Amino acid sequence: MTLPVAVLVSGSGSNLQAILDRIEAGRIDARITAVLSNRADAQGLVRAAAHGIPALALPHGDYPDRTAYDAALLAAVRQSGAEAVVLAGFMRILGPDFVAAYRDRILNIHPALLPSFPGVRGPADAAAYGVAIAGATVHFVDEKMDNGPIVIQAAVPARPDDDAAALAARILAFEHRIYPQALAWLASGRLTLDGRKTRLAPAAIPPADMADAGPCLVNPPLEQGF
Numbered sequence: 124m125t126l127p128v129a130v131l132v133s134g135s136g137s138n139l140q141a142i143l144d145r146i147e148a149g150r151i152d153a154r155i156t157a158v159l160s161n162r163a164d165a166q167g168l169v170r171a172a173a174h175g176i177p178a179l180a181l182p183h184g185d186y187p188d189r190t191a192y193d194a195a196l197l198a199a200v201r202q203s204g205a206e207a208v209v210l211a212g213f214m215r216i217l218g219p220d221f222v223a224a225y226r227d228r229i230l231n232i233h234p235a236l237l238p239s240f241p242g243v244r245g246p247a248d249a250a251a252y253g254v255a256i257a258g259a260t261v262h263f264v265d266e267k268m269d270n271g272p273i274v275i276q277a278a279v280p281a282r283p284d285d286d287a288a289a290l291a292a293r294i295l296a297f298e299h300r301i302y303p304q305a306l307a308w309l310a311s312g313r314l315t316l317d318g319r320k321t322r323l324a325p326a327a328i329p330p331a332d333m334a335d336a337g338p339c340l341v342n343p344p345l346e347q348g349f
């Protein structure tokens with residue numbers, strides 16, 4: 124059954140776009156019910172509207188506190204009919220009521236190899252630290268920031284002359300592959316949680332081949348089409 128998903132964005136929405144493209148290519152059995160943003164000027168809202176998807180700005184400054192904002196966001200997500208939630212560059216922490224309402228059905232992407240470099244400066248912190256391998260992580264969301272069980276990670280090389288922007292761009296290219304892949308797995312019911320471990324069931328029809336990740340390591344491996 125096609126999974127109805129709400130996507131939350133704060134900015135460009137390039138991950139939203141990657142997901143939309145894979146849905147439209149028939150690679151993900153999901154339907155985006157709404158795109159919501161805490162910023163009215165988020166480019167992600169424009170991308171959603173261009174695909175005929177309801178796009179709604181819910182500026183957090185319009186609400187007296189976090190609890191009120193969380194309740195409004197949850198109401199809008201529920202109203203859309205979503206059964207799962209994808210955070211695609213959403214720069215707010217979801218409150219406990221929201222997480223409880225969609226427990227184990229919220230995904231986030233973080234531009235670092237968690238648990239290293241959590242927080243909003245992931246690629247900048249990794250570049251400043253001088254890591255040789257950086258990356259991205261898709262994980263389930265729990266009450267703590269950048270903390271829930273990991274679904275998939277991509278490791279990409281970092282170079283000594285990388286600044287934050289260069290490293291972030293190299294990571295982002297892989298975000299656009301692993302996030303649609305993770306959502307495809309969630310939508311097809313292949314993910315189960317066992318404490319902190321995420322288990323991936325084999326595909327009903329085994330993919331003919333794995334996708335080529337080039338010089339990067341992606342685990343679990345990307346399947347054909349991602």
Ligand code: GRF
Pocket residue numbers: 132133134135136137138139211212213232233234295298
């Ligand atoms: C991505 O790097 C994502 O990992 C981080 O915020 C950025 C969002 O980019 N959480 P976009 O809005 O999807 O283009």
